[in-house]
Amino acid sequence: AQSxxxxxxxxxxxxxAPVELRCNYxxxxxxxxxxxxQYPNQGLQLLLKYLSGSTLVKGINGFxxxxxxxxxxxxxxxPSVHISDTAEYFCAVSEVNRDDKIIFGKGTRLHILx
Amino acid sequence: xxxxxxxxxxxxxxMGQEVTLxxxxxxxxxxxxxxxxxxxxxxxxxxxxxNNVPIDDSGMPEDRFSAKMPNASFSTLKIQPSxxxxxxxxxxxxxxxxxxxxxxxxxxxxxxxxx
Numbered sequence: 341a342q343s344x345x346x347x348x349x350x351x352x353x354x355x356x357a358p359v360e361l362r363c364n365y366x367x368x369x370x371x372x373x374x375x376x377x378q379y380p381n382q383g384l385q386l387l388l389k390y391l392s393g394s395t396l397v398k399g400i401n402g403f404x405x406x407x408x409x410x411x412x413x414x415x416x417x418x419p420s421v422h423i424s425d426t427a428e429y430f431c432a433v434s435e436v437n438r439d440d441k442i443i444f445g446k447g448t449r450l451h452i453l454x
Numbered sequence: 455x456x457x458x459x460x461x462x463x464x465x466x467x468x469m470g471q472e473v474t475l476x477x478x479x480x481x482x483x484x485x486x487x488x489x490x491x492x493x494x495x496x497x498x499x500x501x502x503x504x505n506n507v508p509i510d511d512s513g514m515p516e517d518r519f520s521a522k523m524p525n526a527s528f529s530t531l532k533i534q535p536s537x538x539x540x541x542x543x544x545x546x547x548x549x550x551x552x553x554x555x556x557x558x559x560x561x562x563x564x565x566x567x568x569x
Binding site for chain 2: 366372374376381382383384386389391430435436440441442444445446447
């Protein structure tokens with residue numbers, strides 16, 4: 341069965357600085373990978389996803405992620421964060437053609453410091 | 455489309471009472487998921503449906519929890535009797551052809567407090 345590990349539960353970063361949120365996954369088959377964002381008191385919404393093709397995926401709000409099959413990673417990056425990026429970020433994985441459900445990581449809370 | 459609709463948004467109840475959470479998925483979506491989110495356990499999948507049929511309920515914590523989907527536009531999650539440890543935010547999400555990497559669309563959640 342697949343699993344997802346988000347290595348950092350909280351990440352503080354200064355406004356306009358770059359950020360990387362780390363995600364590693366485990367699966368014996370091909371996977372789809374996702375990053376979701378949850379703003380305070382809201383549900384989750386999709387930031388970006390990797391299905392196939394180019395390993396660099398661009399999402400909304402200036403975020404991007406790179407799929408690294410050898411490292412089984414899917415780290416999320418943004419070159420310059422804004423106060424409005426304060427949220428919790430969830431990495432998620434599903435197995436291609438094997439399962440309908442997505443397995444979510446425990447989340448990383450991004451704190452933007454002024 | 456209005457997105458996934460959940461009601462109520464907040465529910466405060468006393469231990470032992472029955473609680474019913476409601477969800478209206480996005481029209482045309484064929485998958486519906488119920489999740490629970492707590493600080494301690496993060497986001498947990500409780501149960502999901504495909505074309506109104508429960509596919510996997512292995513995440514339902516115990517027999518006090520039950521979920522139904524009588525038609526394509528409505529689902530309920532019921533807790534009877536409720537306990538303080540059931541306090542959490544419960545999310546409903548829907549998706550189209552979830553097995554092919556289609557994203558899940560989440561509702562705003564129901565914050566449940568059991569006293």
